[in-house]
Amino acid sequence: MSLSLQMLGTGNAFAKNYFNNNGLLLADDYSLLIDCGITAPLAMHTIGKSFRHVNATLITHIHADHVGGLEELALTLKHVYGKTMRLHLPETLIEPLWNNTLKGGLYQKDAVASLTDIFEVTPMKPGITYKLAPSLSLEIIRTPHIPGKDSYSLLINNEIFYSADMTFQPDLLISLVRERGIRMILHDCQLGGAGVVHTTLEELMSLPEDVRRIIKLMHYSDEQPQFVGLTGEMEFIEQHVTYKL
Ligand SMILES: Nc1ccn([C@@H]2O[C@@H]3COP(=O)(O)O[C@H]3[C@H]2O)c(=O)n1
Numbered sequence: 143m144s145l146s147l148q149m150l151g152t153g154n155a156f157a158k159n160y161f162n163n164n165g166l167l168l169a170d171d172y173s174l175l176i177d178c179g180i181t182a183p184l185a186m187h188t189i190g191k192s193f194r195h196v197n198a199t200l201i202t203h204i205h206a207d208h209v210g211g212l213e214e215l216a217l218t219l220k221h222v223y224g225k226t227m228r229l230h231l232p233e234t235l236i237e238p239l240w241n242n243t244l245k246g247g248l249y250q251k252d253a254v255a256s257l258t259d260i261f262e263v264t265p266m267k268p269g270i271t272y273k274l275a276p277s278l279s280l281e282i283i284r285t286p287h288i289p290g291k292d293s294y295s296l297l298i299n300n301e302i303f304y305s306a307d308m309t310f311q312p313d314l315l316i317s318l319v320r321e322r323g324i325r326m327i328l329h330d331c332q333l334g335g336a337g338v339v340h341t342t343l344e345e346l347m348s349l350p351e352d353v354r355r356i357i358k359l360m361h362y363s364d365e366q367p368q369f370v371g372l373t374g375e376m377e378f379i380e381q382h383v384t385y386k387l
Pocket residue numbers: 154155205206207288307338339
């Protein structure tokens with residue numbers, strides 16, 4: 143069994159030196175795109191890959207750096223390649239993703255009137271393990287981000303935690319490591335300022351050593367180079383590099 147991750151981007155929503163924090167998870171020959179932000183189509187082109195070779199896409203929450211590329215993805219697949227993408231997403235995101243984000247661009251009278259008319263939709267619920275492929279299972283965990291906006295982090299193969307954008311949740315992180323035996327945490331990381339809607343580097347640095355040691359940092363700002371060497375045991379993930387998980 144081989145599991146690897148190549149981030150299309152590792153930047154935060156406003157980064158200009160990094161693409162949006164979207165990941166390509168590869169489990170043997172099955173590939174899952176985790177989030178599809180505004181920059182995802184260009185990032186895919188930059189790394190020489192095409193959406194038509196991706197088996198499915200999963201959405202963590204509705205912000206443009208996580209869903210802004212879905213219109214182009216759906217339209218190119220449909221009109222250029224005659225394909226549809228399987229979309230795994232938390233069931234509470236189905237209605238707002240269509241009505242508040244995608245309907246304006248994708249609606250077509252008598253043809254496309256809902257998310258299921260343009261994607262192969264698989265709704266997900268927290269606490270259930272979904273087998274996406276022989277060597278890939280996923281669970282979603284609802285984690286706080288913006289008041290009133292649902293956001294879901296991921297548990298991959300019951301051993302790797304992939305954070306959506308989220309505020310600092312030390313009890314969750316500690317229990318994932320000490321009670322569920324999670325061996326790796328990929329976490330969003332706001333490098334400066336107060337952590338109002340994200341987790342800050344300072345907050346992550348306050349975690350116990352056994353938790354810090356397995357954290358990799360992503361979703362960071364253009365100031366990232368100034369922080370290399372200042373993150374303790376936690377290393378930055380770099381975009382486009384393929385990591386064996
Ligand atoms: N209450 C809010 C809402 C949003 N934001 C910023 O907008 C970005 C949207 O994408 P993100 O990656 O979730 O990061 C959010 C904040 O930078 C913010 O800073 N405060």
